[in-house]
Amino acid sequence: MLEPIELFDKQFNNLERSMEIAARRQEVIAHNIANAKTPGYEPMSFDEQLMAAVKRTDKKQLNLEEELAALTDNSVKYSAYVKLLSSKINVLKTIATQGRR
Secondary structure, three states, X not given: OOOOOOOXXXXXXXXXXXXXXXXXXXXXXXXXXXXXXXXXXXOEEEEOOOOEEEEOOXXXXXXXXXXXXXXXXXXXXXXXXXXXXXXXXXXXXXXHHHOOO
């Protein structure tokens, strides 16, 4: 008996999840940067396990340079995820078009 073929493998799903996490992290970092000059604002951090923004307990001051570095780092990760996902989709397209020949 033939085993069913999964169109989207585990790697595809992991990439999709990683992109979602990076997008949520980007929102938190952008929020911190937008509120950098707000009096009394306590910066937020991203908790990957819960996918929730929570207040930092170790710092009460926002370091704009750290937030901008985190924003850049996260953007690079997101771009890498997009490229990986794109190449997986291109492989699927190639496989699909080979059947038409």
